[in-house]
Amino acid sequence: xxxxxxxxxxxxxLNAQAAQVGVHDPVMAKDGNTYYVFSTGPxxxxxxxxxxKDWKPEGRVFAGQPAWAKSAAPTFDDHIWAPDVQHYNxxxxxxxxxxxxxxxxxxxxxxxxxxxxxxxxxxxWEDQGMLLQSIPGRDNWNAIDPAVIEDGKGTGWMSFGSFWxxxxxxxxxxxxxxxxxxxxxxxxxxRDRPAFTADDSGGPAEIEAPYIFKKNGYYYLFASWxxxxxxxxxxxxxxxxxxxxxxxxxxxxxxxxxxxGGGSLLIxxxxxxxxxxxxxxxxxxGKDYFVTHAYETADKYQQKLKILDMKWDKDGWPVLDQAxxxxxxxRLQ
Numbered sequence: 001x002x003x004x005x006x007x008x009x010x011x012x013x014l015n016a017q018a019a020q021v022g023v024h025d026p027v028m029a030k031d032g033n034t035y036y037v038f039s040t041g042p043x044x045x046x047x048x049x050x051x052x053k054d055w056k057p058e059g060r061v062f063a064g065q066p067a068w069a070k071s072a073a074p075t076f077d078d079h080i081w082a083p084d085v086q087h088y089n090x091x092x093x094x095x096x097x098x099x100x101x102x103x104x105x106x107x108x109x110x111x112x113x114x115x116x117x118x119x120x121x122x123x124x125w126e127d128q129g130m131l132l133q134s135i136p137g138r139d140n141w142n143a144i145d146p147a148v149i150e151d152g153k154g155t156g157w158m159s160f161g162s163f164w165x166x167x168x169x170x171x172x173x174x175x176x177x178x179x180x181x182x183x184x185x186x187x188x189x190x191r192d193r194p195a196f197t198a199d200d201s202g203g204p205a206e207i208e209a210p211y212i213f214k215k216n217g218y219y220y221l222f223a224s225w226x227x228x229x230x231x232x233x234x235x236x237x238x239x240x241x242x243x244x245x246x247x248x249x250x251x252x253x254x255x256x257x258x259x260x261g262g263g264s265l266l267i268x269x270x271x272x273x274x275x276x277x278x279x280x281x282x283x284x285x286g287k288d289y290f291v292t293h294a295y296e297t298a299d300k301y302q303q304k305l306k307i308l309d310m311k312w313d314k315d316g317w318p319v320l321d322q323a324x325x326x327x328x329x330x331r332l333q
Contacts, residue, residue, distance in 0.1 A: 166190025
């Protein structure tokens with residue numbers, strides 16, 4: 001069985017020798033006593049675990065491709081990006097994106113299931129289609145990296161975006177499969193985009209992967225700055241700000257608005273781990289966790305799953321231990 005798992009790992013682009021889970025843009029959810037991690041990959045790759053350490057490959061969410069993918073992103077190559085999983089109204093909602101790399105030809109969709117357990121008779125993903133699309137020449141934002149948060153009134157809000165005009169927040173309708181009408185949009189974070197940067201270029205405004213986490217009366221906005229996917233040249237790192245309202249403004253430790261370039265450093269790569277970023281965050285059984293990917297220098301910069309304990313300082317800001325990047329080692333079953 002272990003040999004078969006390693007063969008599957010190789011087919012999914014994982015590092016079989018180290019027998020760790022290789023993921024990009026990981027998100028996590030719990031169904032019953034089982035944890036699930038979902039990640040960018042062919043059809044969205046996912047894994048299950050009873051302890052957040054030993055992970056079993058479960059294949060892919062989409063057997064084929066979303067019916068609408070090619071219309072939104074003509075260069076779509078079967079890799080579905082940056083999922084987010086939310087439990088709402090008794091079901092699991094998986095938000096995902098398709099895109100041409102470095103282009104505004106992108107779209108965000110959502111698929112729904114009663115369970116995350118692929119061995120349950122109720123297991124069946126039902127795609128609800130495209131929720132949001134970005135179009136070159138019309139939009140200066142990119143429809144990727146969705147993440148949904150519920151406000152204090154039970155309303156769902158989806159953050160998303162990368163580069164261009166920064167990170168956006170949009171209100172969802174009651175069933176969370178479409179935008180609410182009339183539409184409500186916010187810019188919640190961005191970086192400087194020099195004047196006269198070509199519209200078809202993301203430019204140097206390196207920001208993406210928003211994730212909002214609610215804790216102790218604040219909404220914390222995590223964002224990834226820098227470049228992913230560049231092996232030793234990857235500069236990905238995570239910054240954070242917080243707000244009293246989900247719509248912002250999200251201020252960093254110095255009081256600077258993230259929509260004006262603010263963001264306090266939370267974690268960055270080091271000599272052993274590069275490209276730390278595109279995180280998610282959760283509370284399970286009273287403990288807070290920070291889930292991310294990182295590239296291991298000693299393993300030719302292969303991407304690895306990292307689940308770190310997230311603690312809080314006296315002023316209510318999240319704190320991570322850099323040593324946990326090495327301390328946490330996933331095991332592929």
